[in-house]
Amino acid sequence: xxxxxxxxxxxxxxxxxxxxxxxxxxxxxxxxxxxxxxxxxxxxxxxxxxxxxxxxxxxxxxxxxxxxxxxxxxxxxxxxxx
Amino acid sequence: xxxxxxxxxxxxxxxxxxxxxxxxxxxxxxxxxxxxxxxxxxxxxxxxxxxxxxxxxxxxxxxxxxxxxxxxxxxxxxxxxxxxxxxxxxxxxxxxxxxxxxxxxxxxxxxxxxxxxxxxxxxxxxxxxxxxxxxxxxxxxxxxxxxxxxxxxxxxxxxxxxxxxxxxxxxxxxxxxxxxxxxxxxxxxxxxxxxxxxxxxxxxxxxxxxxxxxxxxxxxxxxxxxxxxxxxxxxxxx
Numbered sequence: 127x128x129x130x131x132x133x134x135x136x137x138x139x140x141x142x143x144x145x146x147x148x149x150x151x152x153x154x155x156x157x158x159x160x161x162x163x164x165x166x167x168x169x170x171x172x173x174x175x176x177x178x179x180x181x182x183x184x185x186x187x188x189x190x191x192x193x194x195x196x197x198x199x200x201x202x203x204x205x206x207x208x
Numbered sequence: 209x210x211x212x213x214x215x216x217x218x219x220x221x222x223x224x225x226x227x228x229x230x231x232x233x234x235x236x237x238x239x240x241x242x243x244x245x246x247x248x249x250x251x252x253x254x255x256x257x258x259x260x261x262x263x264x265x266x267x268x269x270x271x272x273x274x275x276x277x278x279x280x281x282x283x284x285x286x287x288x289x290x291x292x293x294x295x296x297x298x299x300x301x302x303x304x305x306x307x308x309x310x311x312x313x314x315x316x317x318x319x320x321x322x323x324x325x326x327x328x329x330x331x332x333x334x335x336x337x338x339x340x341x342x343x344x345x346x347x348x349x350x351x352x353x354x355x356x357x358x359x360x361x362x363x364x365x366x367x368x369x370x371x372x373x374x375x376x377x378x379x380x381x382x383x384x385x386x387x388x389x390x391x392x393x394x395x396x397x398x399x400x401x402x403x404x405x406x407x408x409x410x411x412x413x414x415x416x417x418x419x420x421x422x423x424x425x426x427x428x429x430x431x432x433x434x435x436x437x438x439x440x441x442x443x444x445x446x
Contacts, residue, residue: 175380178377180432183432185376185378202420203380206388207355207356
């Protein structure tokens with residue numbers, strides 16, 4: 127299964143890339159993709175359980191299924207008022 | 209309308225008298241008077257908004273001064289909302305300004321929204337943000353969220369019933385730690401975008417999407433498409 131992950135905002139800075147391909151046979155849920163990404167880019171570990179994941183503009187929960195060819199957007203959750 | 213005060217923006221091709229009059233007829237509730245809220249309130253007053261209510265239950269601390277607008281060292285220990293309202297009143301112009309030193313919660317939110325056209329969300333915790341979002345969706349009041357961290361910011365305008373609400377984003381609170389890292393100039397940048405979204409909503413009733421900005425290191429601004437979640441507990445049924 128091959129899934130494209132696009133990084134938004136601060137995640138581009140933290141990973142150093144705009145996007146990447148996650149290619150693995152055992153991917154089943156968003157959680158699996160997040161685990162793969164955090165393994166590859168340890169700088170995202172701090173947000174491990176909070177990353178906002180979008181597919182076609184809709185935010186997904188971590189237990190939702192992924193499909194071959196999915197394009198996901200990872201965006202940082204920002205909640206401080208400064 | 210004060211044509212002399214607003215001469216430069218009245219001349220701007222994207223502005224004009226219609227927008228200026230629209231602003232003067234608008235009441236805004238700014239929730240949070242910290243880094244974001246102080247800058248957003250300052251911009252709204254200077255742009256010529258008609259009425260602004262500023263709410264915050266905190267006092268000014270010395271560690272706020274690198275990020276906030278208007279406050280200074282002499283304000284430390286005093287109510288953020290009251291000091292900000294008093295200082296912004298000195299700007300003059302058409303804006304009626306009220307500061308309220310109180311906590312936004314289930315008991316206070318309904319009363320705070322009376323007569324309000326749009327809410328500027330500049331609070332510092334997700335529970336309050338979601339509470340206000342829910343109240344705004346229920347009362348069909350425009351809501352503009354902004355949040356920041358490190359050197360990043362995010363803005364979402366919400367038109368109840370039409371666009372995704374804050375609950376749709378599935379935002380999660382940060383793990384408990386002493387304070388959120390924020391570069392001092394970032395609140396001003398994000399507040400500028402938040403106020404731009406306020407004006408866009410007032411003029412066109414349609415949000416841009418989720419605005420994401422990364423400052424410094426790799427300056428980047430993008431607008432992500434965000435759709436309503438059909439299973440959203442707040443706006444899913446609208």
